[in-house]
Amino acid sequence: MQNKSKSGIGAFFGRLVRQQYFIPLTALVLLALFNLIADPAFFKISITTNSAGNRVLAGTPITILDYGSELAILAIGMTLVTAASKGQDISVGAAVAIAGSFILRMLCGGDSSSSTLHMPIICAFLLGCVVAMLFGAFNGILVAFFKIQPMIATLILYTAGRSIAAWFNNNELPIIKDATFSYIGGFIPGVPIPTPFFIAVICVVVITLVLKFTNLRLYTEAVGINENSARLNGLNPAAIKILSFVILGLCVAVVGLIKVSRVSSINYSVIAKDIEMDAILAVALGGNSLSGGKFNMATSIMGAYIIQFLTQTLYKYKVPSEALPAYKAVVVILLVVMSAPTVREYLSNLVKKAKVKEAA
DSSP states (O other): OHHHHHHHHHHHHHHHHHSTTHHHHHHHHHHHHHHHHHOGGGGOOEEEEOTTSOEEEESHHHHHHHHHHHHHHHHHHHHHHHHHHSSOOTTHHHHHHHHHHHHHHHHHTTOSEESSOSSOHHHHHHHHHHHHHHHHHHHHHHHHTSOOOHHHHHHHHHHHHHHHHHHHTTTOOOEEOOGGGGGTTSOOTTOOSOHHHHHHHHHHHHHHHHHHHSSHHHHHHHHHHOHHHHHHTTOOHHHHHHHHHHHHHHHHHHHHHHHHHHHTSOOTTTTTTTHHHHHHHHHHHTTOOTTOSOOOHHHHHHHHHHHHHHHHHHHHTTOOGGGHHHHHHHHHHHHHHHHSHHHHHHHHHHHHHHHHHHHO
């Protein structure tokens, strides 16, 4: 009876380890336990008054919810790009700067400081979406038609993107003085939860419905698993790859709007700096293969909030901002190594040997 109980527990943990959500859940539990033991005040949530005089929720968990929502939106597009192209887009941060700068240009109408909006926010945002999707299509064309590895193809925009963003506004720093614009990246009066969280929820609902009621998931995974086989089955791999980059461009435009709304302006060299690394890490932490193929959107989104959890933990313990990428790079290395086929095969063989010994 005792042996059966042990084998049952072993089988349960064996199944649990094989689940894709095991890695993000393990990371979440470890981070939560560490902060709970080190400083329980980490999880304290209070009600405070913000600069606009509104009563809002404050605390580290709210900050994670707020800034993690940006990563969750980007993780949606990055997951599709990774699955379809077997690579990652490293120009995300520069593209966010481009989208945000263009939106500000439309709202300011060329004035460096505008007390009134020159067009409705929704119109400026839609135009920003068009611009971001065009740049996304540019990256997609380089990958799909010219067969350039995604990281190399997107290196072009990574290098030139912030200069393009500055060019949109003649290298000036436009300022929006209309208070309603700040609601998008802050708080809506009377609502104590950050607006970016609601925007992320809308994006998650939309992509969930798209994946459920269209063939986007099937086509993306088919192209990522075997491009030649997908072509023989009537799919157009180039179109699927370009579409994934265009969707990422749409996600970039949403984050660009949130970013510039937070400060009602833009700093071209700082905005969304290194955010592409966090977006890639969110996909990896979600248990998705960085070499393309099948994906789980839910775990990628979960990974985005966990990455922000990690970032806030590092900030809490006075880790300099310039050192954050080094800590995250260690996490990337561990995740990539753990997801490598040779490592998985080795671990699987260890489990099999343990079962044989237990049976003997």
